[in-house]
Amino acid sequence: MALTESGLYQPDLADLKTAEESEIKDVLNVCPFSGEGANEDSIGFRLFGGIQHDTRLGYYREIYQASVTDDSMRLQASSGGIITWVLKSLLKSGKADYVVHVKNAPRETGKLFYYGISRTTEEIVVGGKSKYYPIELSEVLREVERLPGRGVFVGLPCFIKGARRLCELRPEFAKKFPYFIGLVCGHLKSTGFAESLAQQMGLNPSELVDVDFRVKLMDRPADRYGFSASTPMRSNARPMSELVGGNWGLNLFRNPACDLCDDVFAECADLVVGDAWLPGAVKDPRGTSVVVSRRKDLSEILGKGLEDGQLSLEELSLEMAANSQQGGLRDRREGLRYRLYLRRKNGEWSPEKRVEPSKNHLSSSRRKLYRHRIRMMKDSLRFWALAKRTNDFESFWKRIERLQIINSCLYRRIPLRWLAWIKYTLAARASKKNAQTKK
Numbered sequence: 001m002a003l004t005e006s007g008l009y010q011p012d013l014a015d016l017k018t019a020e021e022s023e024i025k026d027v028l029n030v031c032p033f034s035g036e037g038a039n040e041d042s043i044g045f046r047l048f049g050g051i052q053h054d055t056r057l058g059y060y061r062e063i064y065q066a067s068v069t070d071d072s073m074r075l076q077a078s079s080g081g082i083i084t085w086v087l088k089s090l091l092k093s094g095k096a097d098y099v100v101h102v103k104n105a106p107r108e109t110g111k112l113f114y115y116g117i118s119r120t121t122e123e124i125v126v127g128g129k130s131k132y133y134p135i136e137l138s139e140v141l142r143e144v145e146r147l148p149g150r151g152v153f154v155g156l157p158c159f160i161k162g163a164r165r166l167c168e169l170r171p172e173f174a175k176k177f178p179y180f181i182g183l184v185c186g187h188l189k190s191t192g193f194a195e196s197l198a199q200q201m202g203l204n205p206s207e208l209v210d211v212d213f214r215v216k217l218m219d220r221p222a223d224r225y226g227f228s229a230s231t232p233m234r235s236n237a238r239p240m241s242e243l244v245g246g247n248w249g250l251n252l253f254r255n256p257a258c259d260l261c262d263d264v265f266a267e268c269a270d271l272v273v274g275d276a277w278l279p280g281a282v283k284d285p286r287g288t289s290v291v292v293s294r295r296k297d298l299s300e301i302l303g304k305g306l307e308d309g310q311l312s313l314e315e316l317s318l319e320m321a322a323n324s325q326q327g328g329l330r331d332r333r334e335g336l337r338y339r340l341y342l343r344r345k346n347g348e349w350s351p352e353k354r355v356e357p358s359k360n361h362l363s364s365s366r367r368k369l370y371r372h373r374i375r376m377m378k379d380s381l382r383f384w385a386l387a388k389r390t391n392d393f394e395s396f397w398k399r400i401e402r403l404q405i406i407n408s409c410l411y412r413r414i415p416l417r418w419l420a421w422i423k424y425t426l427a428a429r430a431s432k433k434n435a436q437t438k439k
């Protein structure tokens with residue numbers, strides 16, 4: 001896997017040129033976006049077939065709203081700290097020997113984050129929080145191949161799907177990973193996301209050494225979190241809502257593969273955790289998690305945490321859990337159907353998904369909005385690479401500002417011709433004022 005100029009990991013296919021047909025088939029059977037091999041429904045059925053199923057959440061046993069009671073651990077985590085707590089419990093009880101998750105990268109690598117291995121509770125706590133940053137699995141899996149013992153695999157839905165498919169192909173990996181813990185996912189970002197947020201705060205994006213995407217701000221609700229970044233010389237922090245790109249609906253720096261995803265709740269994971277974006281929970285700035293358990297033993301571990309006073313745990317209805325991810329689900333269902341339709345119409349390849357390509361389920365204004373969001377994704381990736389090459393960030397932000405205004409008009413159904421009229425009136429007013437000043 002290699003980082004492209006757009007700040008995304010892509011497979012280097014050179015080796016495949018000399019590969020046997022069976023080897024290529026294996027690669028396609030592991031890659032989560034190849035369109036070949038088992039999908040989330042069939043993997044989920046094989047793993048959790050006896051329990052209840054919902055088309056939005058996948059298989060589920062218990063659903064909770066939860067958080068850890070230890071505030072220092074909670075503040076080191078993205079939402080309620082549940083993933084960190086479960087990882088610690090599994091290690092402490094000897095059910096796992098190590099954790100494979102996303103950690104801060106050593107400075108000499110030139111990366112901010114990487115998939116690494118943690119063996120101690122301290123490493124697990126430090127490795128907490130969401131990393132909206134490209135990562136890849138090939139190196140850590142090579143390391144796991146050599147490691148004795150059993151591990152917990154933590155990942156976004158597509159990484160869990162890929163890892164499960166690898167376990168089916170190479171059963172020795174299934175023995176190595178008795179637990180898979182998923183993160184609910186809206187979409188993954190390119191390196192440009194962290195870089196552009198830092199650049200807006202006056203930091204040089206090429207010099208970043210540290211980034212925190214989820215700084216908890218104690219005077220605001222949980223969804224109003226902050227962003228902090230450091231270069232060797234300076235550090236800065238701001239509420240995410242004050243930075244362009246903090247609004248996920250804009251799709252800035254979105255990984256294009258996410259346009260072809262239909263899995264929000266990591267349907268192949270044993271346990272999945274997301275942010276409780278729900279009216280009551282969101283008020284607590286310390287953060288609260290939505291948890292979907294697909295395994296009895298993991299539900300029991302959580303229940304024991306409640307008994308011991310280490311967790312606050314309330315049952316949540318299926319509808320509430322789905323409501324906490326309304327935007328993501330809409331994008332992965334109605335949005336995906338339309339994107340598949342567009343790709344088919346334009347003669348572009350797309351994998352088989354669990355929804356059918358269509359345009360008729362959407363109004364024409366909604367279609368325009370989805371088309372515009374594809375443009376925002378593509379333009380932000382392309383023009384950020386150009387801005388870094390030419391050191392011209394001003395042109396980049398002007399372009400993004402224009403795209404943002406169009407997005408707001410499309411979202412609020414304000415006709416774009418009004419925009420032209422507003423611009424014309426403002427320009428006319430400005431030139432009249434200029435003329436008067438000259439007089």
Ligand SMILES: Cc1cc2nc3c(=O)[nH]c(=O)nc-3n(C[C@H](O)[C@H](O)[C@H](O)COP(=O)(O)OP(=O)(O)OC[C@H]3O[C@@H](n4cnc5c(N)ncnc54)[C@H](O)[C@@H]3O)c2cc1C
Nearest residue numbers: 077078079080081082083084101102129131185186274275
């Ligand atoms: C790219 C991305 C998109 C997300 N989108 C949504 C969303 O739309 N809605 C929503 O509710 N939640 C989303 N989440 C999940 C959410 O941000 C929290 O991670 C989740 O609530 C778990 O919180 P926690 O406090 O239990 O986790 P913590 O205790 O903070 O632990 C998080 C664990 O996840 C690991 N981790 C962090 N980033 C990654 C990564 N990129 N890949 C693999 N492992 C990682 C860490 O190493 C750590 O072990 C997203 C997360 C990411 C990384």
